[in-house]
Amino acid sequence: MVPEVLEYLQVAPGRRYVDGTAGGGGHSQAILEASTPDGRLLSIDRDPEAIETVRERLAGFGERLTLVQGNYGDVHQICAEHDFLDVDGLLVDAGVSSHQLDEAERGFSFSQAGPLDMRMGTDAPTLEEYLAAVELDELTRALKVYGEVRKAYYIARAILDAFDAGELETTVDLANVVENTVGRGAGSGRGTSIHPATLVFQGLRIAINRELETLEAAVKAVPDVVRKGGRAVFISFHSLEDRIVKHGFRDLAEDCVCPPGLPICGCDAVQRVKVLTSKPVYASDEEVERNPRARSARLRAVEVL
Incomplete structure (x- = not known):
């Protein structure tokens, strides 16, 4: 613009x-x-x-x-x-x-496998550090408020369970956990066809970078x-x-x-x-x-x- x-x-x-x-x-x-x-x-x-x-x-x-x-x-x-x-x-x-979205190594997108990062700068924790420290209630709130995610509690619990089990290594792993939890057609619940992980990634990114x-x-x-x-x-x-x-x-x-x-x-x-x-x-x-x-x-x- x-x-x-x-x-x-x-x-x-x-x-x-x-x-x-x-x-x-x-x-x-x-x-x-x-x-x-x-x-x-x-x-x-x-x-x-x-x-x-x-x-x-x-x-x-x-x-x-x-x-x-x-x-x-x-x-x-x-x-x-x-x-x-x-x-x-x-x-x-x-x-x-x-450029942050387009570079897989920045961890903002699941179109390609990238690390659990999502930092806009060096003044924020990585996604991996965030998931290691966050409580279930706080993660649920982040997904619900910042991502406007439906079934935020179930997705948050699935993410933390997968992380604690060592099953989350890349952004694609994270997207798969979300899809396996709510289904490929869940989207945003607004009649759109977006991937169910899209708003989850938005909520996580906003929370990490404040x-x-x-x-x-x-x-x-x-x-x-x-x-x-x-x-x-x-x-x-x-x-x-x-x-x-x-x-x-x-x-x-x-x-x-x-x-x-x-x-x-x-x-x-x-x-x-x-x-x-x-x-x-x-x-x-x-x-x-x-x-x-x-x-x-x-x-x-x-x-x-």
Whole structure:
């Protein structure tokens, strides 16, 4: 969604921007090109491989680009450490990146056998470490809340039983355990034909990487990172992420967040942003045709007051 990102961020020369999720460098490159000749960009990613990829890809931009390995949930601290506060725009493209999904050795997919990893960066446990420590109730909750998985308890129990028996060595092993527990046609229970392990993998990935907590922290940090009149753009890929962005922006846009029914406001909240997208913006048909993964992308934007 590069054109939409540039439009909502109002990218222009002489301004400063933050890309909280560098990924493969596509958005970072577009921002640097659109802010030529003197715009600056601070680009962040948890994944050291992503940082090196972007460093090589965007080497030609020189000192206009600052790369930082870190968690975008800590965006305020990272910006402060690099003298990059009060920026003109902040972009967060949430969720797992395409290169992480495509590389079997990262353990995000079961289309090929990969290790029990799923880490977005070095600041998270591997899936193997997570399964060795997690209790049944906690794993059940992760699958139910983060993956919206039906029969979460039975799947969680089967996963832990297989892990304790030494039967889980690869992502394919894990997918087979799920399929053997609920059947190949279980899917999501929403009339789709997705593999029953798809949402299980989503729930595990979100739990391991604390993705929703990170996203919530980044949304709350918007008014502390972006200057008045500047903008923030967040792209999410499933309902859990989009709900956090939508509600977070709504809270920042209200001048009272007290529970309904109180006779007097006691929260002292003030409106800090103006919502620019009353409904999410979706990728164009042309982009979805080029990149099917963009089909689920949802963009929301605010302007800081």
